[in-house]
Amino acid sequence: MLKKLVPALAAASLLATTQVPSAMAFDIGGSNGWKFSTDGFLNVFGTYESVQARPAGVIGGELGSGGNVTTPTAAGERDQQFRVRTGLLPVGIGFNIKSPVVDGVQYGIRLGIYPQIQNNGGSHTDISPNIDFREINATADGSFGQVLAGRALNLYQGKNILTDMTLFGAGVVGPVNSGPTMGHIGYGYLYPNFGAQIRYTTPDMAGVKWAVSVNDTSDIGAATVRNIPRFESELSWATTYTGGKAQAWLSGLWERNSFATTQPIRPGQHVDTVGGAGGLEGSINGLDLLVSCYGGQALGMLGMNGADALSADGQVRPNWGFLTQATYQLTKTWKLGLNYGQSRAEKAGNDTDANIMKQQAAVAAITYNVNSFVQLMAEYTWAQDRWFNGEHQNGNMGAIGTFIYW
Template sequence: MMKNNKLTTTTLRVLTASCLLALANVSHAEIALGGNNGWEFSSDGSINGFLVNESSDSVPDNTVGGNISGEDSTRVRTGLLPAVLGFNIRSPMIDGIRGNARIGLYPQIQNAGTKNQFGSQIDLREAFFKVEGNFGEVLVGRALNLFQGKNLLTDMTLFGVGVQGGVNGGGTTLGRIGYGYIYANFNAQMRYTTPNMNGLQFSGSIVDPSQIKGDVAATETDMPAFEGELSYASTIGTNKIQGWVNGLWQEASFATGGDVSARGLALGGQLVMDNGLEFLVSGYTGQALGSTLMLDTDSLDSAGEERDNDGFIAQAAYTMGSTKFGLSYGESNADETDADRASGKRHISKQSSTTAGVYHDMNKWLKLVGEYTRAENEWYGDGSNQKADVISVGAFFLW
């Protein structure tokens, strides 16, 4: 569990929420080189920085969970997306198949709340190859997981700050991680994706399993995790639509005997209209998912029972010229178990946030961002709550 209801530096290091699909939307150009034999090399990436001011209530006494620091602070830091430098290799087409490989490096710009830290944090989030052909696509390596991946990628705070989380961490901010979805994260996996069938696609992956943790931990994993996603994207006239549903299942066992299972279902839909309006709704439900970091922190109570989790996002935006104005609300909920009620501690019940943001493209390589977020945590028991106001301004350099 998180000590004093704050995200530790180690926990924040897990929160680097960028990925290949996100960067495909962010990056407006590639630096590409070709060879006479048909091989291609390219690089893409981005760097961002934000000035973030947070005014926060203190953490209520005798509470467990929550991602608001309880500190008033001003930071210069990376937002929800870290910086990235991606290297891509593309093979020639041989016998109807083509290979692609990617390695992505993801640093942050800030120190972990100290003046003297020699080298900011860097994460190797992507290291995979894909084989493509008429049969579809096979991916092997470390990549963004399917379960709740699109919930993350369609969140407008992806290009901002959202909820800050721990103010002295070396990782990224939270955005809506724990406030509308749970962090999908990057894992070792083997994934198959069907060909695009008039906008309809299915992906299924075998994923390196995780220990399922909370007040106790199920550490033995004799089976992999399984994730799948069915998605659809199309146009209605000049309007764009997409929808998706994805799921997760995994079991783990206690060293002393007995097992637990984590399972989840997530879905969403988005409409982008030619008049500049954009609407999004996404949500999730399941058990032993955790409130913020999937499977790794508060998935189980002290008796080893799975906690139930659910949440959603509702988002609207309007784009006028090169400027997008967005407003969104999200919340994540965790049920209280019998063991939680008997513990004498007040456990987290709901984490919610409202974000208003302005995202302006100065040109193809420079994006300016301003956001205001009101975050709120609520606990079971006497109805204790905590609020924070987060104001951020920053910019992206993209290539």
């Protein structure tokens, strides 16, 4: 279960029901009780996408190279692209330092580096990679639970992305040529992102944990006065039983921002981002079923609090979505998976029928475990962006690749 890899994604419990090859980190221990270890993974995918021409005059949408623009791509021509690249996960290289236990407390430091393998923007000459320092944090673990301070995966919708099978695949390829693919980001959940925070997590109480964090703030659309902390929380439960295991979770966030008095849109007034999310996953004899969902206001359609969190006149836009998934472990080495998700936005303020209404995608995947640390996989993805005026844009995508874990 990748007990050493999982910290690179956030915490071991977040992947409690994801079946991936096992791997062990390299450990170096000193005579004084301090320990250094490294862990990680490398993935390479060949991807191909064919996306219909973007409708003229629409707002929003993520397919092809026209993501979040208001004009069609390349004179209305459809987008076709082959790449050799990373998937939804970049390459992950983690470095860990653990202290000896002092007065019942063990301290740790985590540095996680996540580069890409492809050239920037698909250029043959621009070889600058997208290097992302997603994790820089310190932890203190004891009978009281855990305190974390630093940069780590945010709580809100964290489990939604970590339970998606395309986390170890590609899913929707999307418009970010120099970064990772999108999986179901914007097509069933939002990207929780990694952010600066101070977090407390309770001890495990018969499978139940509660975590709360005070987070660095972000703009909510055009509301840029950020003088109140952002709060996120997660309540989770996990258990095992003969032939399987199960988990459930609820997470939420709240942040209040204001418009500057000099802004022409609602000067001096405030807006709130409010979000809830949850999920339920259970497995029995190789069959794993999952449903997750989210909803709220001023969330955006892709990354949290994006430019599309508010209407053009500064009103909060409602957002919601869900993901359903079924996987089946055929044998010790072969696994099949199928999932479907969608993200939706409702009209707000001066929105028109040209605004994005729904982004949906379905993924079929087959995985083969070569051994305990090498994995091969193939995926087919169908995706569609749809606007309130009835216009739509379809995309078909395929990916074949490999993961190696350590």
